[in-house]
Amino acid sequence: MPIAYIPRTRELYSSYEPYRWVVNETAPWTPLRRPLTRSKLALMSSGGILYRDQPRFHREDASYRPVPKNARRDELSIWHFGYPTADAERDPNCVFPLERLREFEAEGVIGELSDPAFTFMGGIYSARKVRDELAPKIVAELKAAHADAFLLVPA
Amino acid sequence: MTSALDITQAVKPPRAVFVNFPLGHQTGKPDDPALQRSILRDAxxxxxxxxxxxTIVELPYVWDQADNSWEERDYRPGFMPRRPGREEADRIEAERRARFARV
Incomplete structure (x- = not known):
């Protein structure tokens, strides 16, 4: 049975005021313009991935980091307080599948992998900050890159 | 990608695929590129x-066929590993940045 994370985290943090989860009544929709084999795919992970000497994240930090798509595994590190990061530190592809998507690009599964990929640290309590500060910047990045599809990997 | 079905049902992204793995493994297990590729192909x-x-597509991957006790254990009190204190975190950060500044 999948974990019901909303009640479980409510219990875990029962000494705090209950967190107001985002609830949307409808889902937005943009049709895929062309087959994936001809699409430019952008990647973003909320797993707190850092490239080389990029500064780490902080609590309530709604900033993001661009990661060159050819980044090597040993150039990536993780900073995140909200999930156990040991496996992602060993292999960032658990939450940031850059190597796999590069393979897919080389094999023609996707048309192109957008450069750079993006990461942020998903432990941001303010949904407003994400919606009004982080999301518009990422949208601008994706439009400038002419990305056709966007794969989001939370962590 | 999601491993938190109820949160994704509430947020309603345009398209989602659900993998019932512990958080931090939405695109697979470490050092298992075959599994990572398979999950990503499905996604x-x-x-x-x-x-x-x-729509949320529920993928059939199982974390551990013999043991699903993580579903009871995760995100309960005491579940998260100990975090370094402020001084230790600052030291780790300084070391990481110095390591990459050199090469």
Missing amino acids: LAAFESIEAPG
């Missing part, structure tokens, strides 16, 4: 197969 297929906004 990418959803870009083309999902026709109704808000």
Whole structure:
């Protein structure tokens, strides 16, 4: 049975005021313009991935980091307080599948992998900050890159 | 991608695929590229197969066929590993940045 994370985290943090989860009544929709084999795919992970000497994240930090798509595994590190990061530190592809998507690009599964990929640290309590500060910047990045599809990997 | 079904049902992204793995493994287990590729192939297929906004495709991957005790254990009190204190965190950060500044 999948974990019901909303009640479980409510219990875990029962000494705090209950967190107001985002609830949307409808889902937005943009049709895929062309087959994936001809699409430019952008990647973003909320797993707190850092490239080389990029500064780490902080609590309530709604900033993001661009990661060159050819980044090597040993150039990536993780900073995140909200999930156990040991496996992602060993292999960032658990939450940031850059190597796999590069393979897919080389094999023609996707048309192109957008450069750079993006990461942020998903432990941001303010949904407003994400919606009004982080999301518009990422949208601008994706439009400038002419990305056709966007794969989001939370962590 | 999601491993938190109830949160994704509430947020309603346009298209989603659910993998019932512990958080931190949405695209697979460490050092298992075959599994990572398989999950990602399924996720990418959803870009083309999902026709109704808000659809969540539940993928059939199982974390451990013999033991699903993580579902009871995760995100309970005492679950998270100890975090370094401020001084230790600052030292780790300084070391990491110095390591990459050199090469």
